[in-house]
Amino acid sequence: MDLNEGPEYVSFREKVASFLNKNSNMAGKARTPVRPNQQELEWQKKLIDNGYAARTIPREYGGFGAESDVLKSRIIAEEFSQSSIPMGMANQGISMLVPTLLELGTDEQKKSWISKTISGEVIWCQGYSEPGSGSDLASLQTKAVDDGDDFIINGQKIWTSGAQISDMMFCLVRTEPDATKHKGISYILIDMKTLGIEVRPLMTMTGHAEFNEVFFTDVRVPKSQIVGKRGEGWYVANATLTHERGMLGDPNQSASRLKEIIDLMQEETVNGEKLINNPVYLDRLMRLQARVLSMSFNSLRLLTASHKKLDAKMAKLIVKLNGCQLNHDLAGFAIDLLGELGTIYGRSNHDHGSGKWQWKFMFDLGLIIGGGTAQIQKNIISESGLGMPREPKPMLEGKK
Amino acid sequence: MEFALSEEQEILSDSVKKMLADNTDIDLLRNHSKGDEGIRESLRKLVVEMGLPGLLIPEEYGGSGLGVLEASLIAEEFGRYAVPTPWIGNSVMAPTALLFEKGNILSEKWLPLIASGEITACVALTEAVGKRSNAGLELKGLKVSGTSIFGIDGELNPRIIITVAGDDLILVDTENPGVTISEIPTIDSTRPVVEIIFDSVDAEIIPGGKEAIQKTIDVGRVLLAADILGASSNMIDKAVEYSLERKQFNRTIGSFQAVKHMCAEMAADLEPCRSLLWYSAYAQDNIKEEASLLSCHAKAHLSEVGQDIARVSTQVFGGMGFTDLLGIHYWFKRIGLSRQILGGPEKVRQEAAKIQGFLS
Numbered sequence A: 001m002d003l004n005e006g007p008e009y010v011s012f013r014e015k016v017a018s019f020l021n022k023n024s025n026m027a028g029k030a031r032t033p034v035r036p037n038q039q040e041l042e043w044q045k046k047l048i049d050n051g052y053a054a055r056t057i058p059r060e061y062g063g064f065g066a067e068s069d070v071l072k073s074r075i076i077a078e079e080f081s082q083s084s085i086p087m088g089m090a091n092q093g094i095s096m097l098v099p100t101l102l103e104l105g106t107d108e109q110k111k112s113w114i115s116k117t118i119s120g121e122v123i124w125c126q127g128y129s130e131p132g133s134g135s136d137l138a139s140l141q142t143k144a145v146d147d148g149d150d151f152i153i154n155g156q157k158i159w160t161s162g163a164q165i166s167d168m169m170f171c172l173v174r175t176e177p178d179a180t181k182h183k184g185i186s187y188i189l190i191d192m193k194t195l196g197i198e199v200r201p202l203m204t205m206t207g208h209a210e211f212n213e214v215f216f217t218d219v220r221v222p223k224s225q226i227v228g229k230r231g232e233g234w235y236v237a238n239a240t241l242t243h244e245r246g247m248l249g250d251p252n253q254s255a256s257r258l259k260e261i262i263d264l265m266q267e268e269t270v271n272g273e274k275l276i277n278n279p280v281y282l283d284r285l286m287r288l289q290a291r292v293l294s295m296s297f298n299s300l301r302l303l304t305a306s307h308k309k310l311d312a313k314m315a316k317l318i319v320k321l322n323g324c325q326l327n328h329d330l331a332g333f334a335i336d337l338l339g340e341l342g343t344i345y346g347r348s349n350h351d352h353g354s355g356k357w358q359w360k361f362m363f364d365l366g367l368i369i370g371g372g373t374a375q376i377q378k379n380i381i382s383e384s385g386l387g388m389p390r391e392p393k394p395m396l397e398g399k400k
Numbered sequence B: 001m002e003f004a005l006s007e008e009q010e011i012l013s014d015s016v017k018k019m020l021a022d023n024t025d026i027d028l029l030r031n032h033s034k035g036d037e038g039i040r041e042s043l044r045k046l047v048v049e050m051g052l053p054g055l056l057i058p059e060e061y062g063g064s065g066l067g068v069l070e071a072s073l074i075a076e077e078f079g080r081y082a083v084p085t086p087w088i089g090n091s092v093m094a095p096t097a098l099l100f101e102k103g104n105i106l107s108e109k110w111l112p113l114i115a116s117g118e119i120t121a122c123v124a125l126t127e128a129v130g131k132r133s134n135a136g137l138e139l140k141g142l143k144v145s146g147t148s149i150f151g152i153d154g155e156l157n158p159r160i161i162i163t164v165a166g167d168d169l170i171l172v173d174t175e176n177p178g179v180t181i182s183e184i185p186t187i188d189s190t191r192p193v194v195e196i197i198f199d200s201v202d203a204e205i206i207p208g209g210k211e212a213i214q215k216t217i218d219v220g221r222v223l224l225a226a227d228i229l230g231a232s233s234n235m236i237d238k239a240v241e242y243s244l245e246r247k248q249f250n251r252t253i254g255s256f257q258a259v260k261h262m263c264a265e266m267a268a269d270l271e272p273c274r275s276l277l278w279y280s281a282y283a284q285d286n287i288k289e290e291a292s293l294l295s296c297h298a299k300a301h302l303s304e305v306g307q308d309i310a311r312v313s314t315q316v317f318g319g320m321g322f323t324d325l326l327g328i329h330y331w332f333k334r335i336g337l338s339r340q341i342l343g344g345p346e347k348v349r350q351e352a353a354k355i356q357g358f359l360s
Helices: A007-026 A038-050 A070-082 A092-104 A107-119 A233-247 A251-267 A279-308 A313-317 A319-343 A354-369 A374-385 A393-397 B007-023 B026-033 B038-049 B068-080 B088-098 B105-116 B209-243 B257-286 B288-316 B329-340 B345-355
Strands: A124-127 A143-147 A150-158 A168-174 A185-191 A197-202 A211-222 B121-124 B136-140 B143-152 B160-165 B168-173 B179-184 B193-202 B204-206
Touching (some): A007 A038, A007 A070, A038 A107, A168 A233, A185 A211, A279 A319, A279 B288, A313 A374, B007 B068, B026 B038, B026 B329, B068 B088, B068 B209, B088 B121, B088 B209, B121 B193, B136 B160, B168 B209, B209 B288, B288 B345
Parallel strands (some): A143 A168
Antiparallel strands (some): B160 B168, B168 B204, B179 B193
16 A cells, blocks of 8 residues: 555646646536537547547547556546546547447548547447347347348337437447347447438436437448447447446546535535534435545555556446445435425526436436446346356246 | 555465464354353464564564554454454554654553563553443542443453543553453453453553544554454355355255345445555554544444444344354454444544534
8 A cells, every 4th residue: 555646646647737727718518428519629639639538549540649557547537526627528439439449440440430539520329228128238139130231220229328419329239130149249330320210319207318219220231330240249348338337436426426515514504504513414424425435445446456457356346336326325415405495406596406416316316227237236246246156047038 | 656455465464364264263252252261362372473463563662563554454354253362452552552652661661562472451442432421530640540441452461451531541550459350241252341440550641642542542443443344254255155055945045136136235335345444544654634534434334334244144144144053143243342342333423524624
C-alpha cells in the first residue's frame, strides 16, 4: 500500500488541472446519448488532441495514441469531476464498439468507423436484447438469412437507447439457424437509414422514452459488415459486455451523489432546523458514506490489480451489483430527506430539486435490471467467484 | 500509487494463517469454551515464537517496527480461526498508547517486555467510549480506584493494565496491591474480556492526554474490524463448502439459486470491506487527518456486514448451523462481541458524523 502519487503523476495532475482551468469555457454540457452539437464536437476534438479523450486509441484511427496508464486515466477522471466539467463523449459506440473493433475488427472496419465514432460524427446504438431474450440473451431470434453478398434481416430489438438519433447499430443476429444457440449468432454493423428499419420510442416509468424498440423488415446488410467471424458473435459481444458492466456502477458517480446529498442536508431546513443536524438522517448518511468509500477503495484496488496483473476477480465481479444498488439507495435517501417535497415531479413553486432525484431513483431501477440483472450478477458471482455449480440442465431445458 | 498488499505483507499473513491452520481446529475452540485454559498459554507461546507480539514495537525496544496494516492482517487471521489468544489489546493498543509520545520512560520499561512476550498487557478503554453507571475510575493523586469493564487481553495474568481516568491514559502495574481481575461471561468464548477492580492502586500517567486516548481507540477499532473481516470471510467459505457437500432433492444445495444468491450477496457485501479496511489501517500510520473517520467507518460498516454474514451463513447450514456439532456459532458470537466492543455501530457512526463537523 502506497497511496502517494509519484512525481510524474503529480505533474500530470497539474497539467490536467491547468488545461481545465484555461479551457472550461469551451466545455459542452452533455454526456448523455443526445446528438452532439457543434460546440460539443469541437470540445471533443480538443480533448482528443490533448489526450483527455480517446487517450489510448492509436493515432492512425484518430485517437491520441498514448500508452495505457490506468493511473493517468484516473487522474483525468478525478480532475474533470472536481472541476464539474464533463469528460469526453461517453456513448455506446465509444465505450463498447470501439474496443471491440480494435480487438476483432478488420483493418477496413477500423479505418471506416473508429475515427468517426470517437469524434462524435457517427453515433451508435446497441442491438442486443429482444422481447423474448433478456437475461437469456443467447436465445435471440432476429434472423439474418444469407442472400449472396448480403444478409436479409427480420426481427425486433428492444431497450435500444439512442436508436432515434443513431447513424449505426452494432447488432446481434442469428445467421446459423441450425447451430446450437450460442454458436449461431453473428455481430453485425447496420446502417440505421437502411430501408425496412422502424424505430419506436419506448416510454418508461420515468415518463420519458430513454429507450426504443427497433423493428427489422427485410433489411439488407452487406456481409462485409460482420465483425469477427460469422457464427462467433456471442464471443465478440461478450468482449464488450465486460466493458459495459465496468461502466455501470461507477463509484465516481456514487461519490458525487453523496456530495450533492451533503450539500442538500446543509441547505434544507425543516421547522427551522437544518437536516444535517438531524441524528436519524445522519446515521443513514454515515451508513451510505461507508458504502461509497468502500466502493471507491474497491476501484482503487482494481486499478492497481489491472496495472500489476494481480488477481482481484471478486472485487471486479461485484461492481455492477453493488454500484447500481448504491446509486439507487442514494437517490432514495435524497427523496426521503425532501419528504413531501421529494415527490414533486414537474414545475412547482415548492420544488427543491426533487425531480432529478426521482428520475434517478426510477432510472436506476432500470440499471439494476439492465446490463445483466442483479439476479444474473448473483449467479455470476456465485459461479465464477465462489465456484458454485450452474443450475442443472433438466431444470433449464425441461424434461425431454 | 499502489493499492495492494506488498509481497512482505502477503508472506506475513500467509505464515500466520499456516501456523493457525496447523495448530487450531474446532475441538480446540470447543475445549477452550469448556474451560481448558492451558490452550491460551500454548497458543500464546506459538505467537511469541513467531515474534508477533512486538510487531508494532520499534526495533530499539526489541520489536519489528511494522504498522497497523500488518497488525490488521494478523487480526484478520485470528478472526478467521477464532483464536483465543491476546492480540488487539496486548500487541496493538498497548504499544500504540505507549508510543504516542516518543521516548517516554514507560515505553522504555514495558515495550521490550511486551515485545519479548515476557508479559502481557490488558487494555480497558470502554469507559472512554461510553461509561456505564457502575463503572469508571477515579484518580486521587496517583492512586486509582473504581471499576473498568470489558478489558481486552486481560485473561493471562497481565502484568500491566492500560486504562483511562479523566482525560488521561493511565498504566497500572498489577504487582501493586489492590487489583482484582475477573472474566466477564459473554457470548464469545473464543475471546475473553475482563472486569478490573482497582482499590486505591498506584498508577502512572501515560503522556498524550485525550489525543493518545483517541488514537488508541482508533487503532483498536480498525483491528476489531479486521477480526470481523476474517471471521466473516471464514463463515462464507465454510457455508459455500457445506453447500457443495450437502444434498437434498438429489442435488447439492449449493446448486439451488436460493442458496447461491445468499452466498453471492454475502460475498458482494464483504469484498469492498477488504479495501475499506486496508485503507483505514493504512491511514492510521500515513494519513493522520483521515485516521479517526476511517476507523469509525471500518468498525461500523464491518459490524453491520459481519452481522448479516453471521446470520445468513448460519442459515446456509440449515439445522446444522444451529447446533454445536459444526461449531459455526463460535464465529457468529465472535462477530457479535466485536460489534459492541469500543462502541456499537450507531455510537461509532455518530462519532463519524461529528468528526466531519455535522451534528452541531
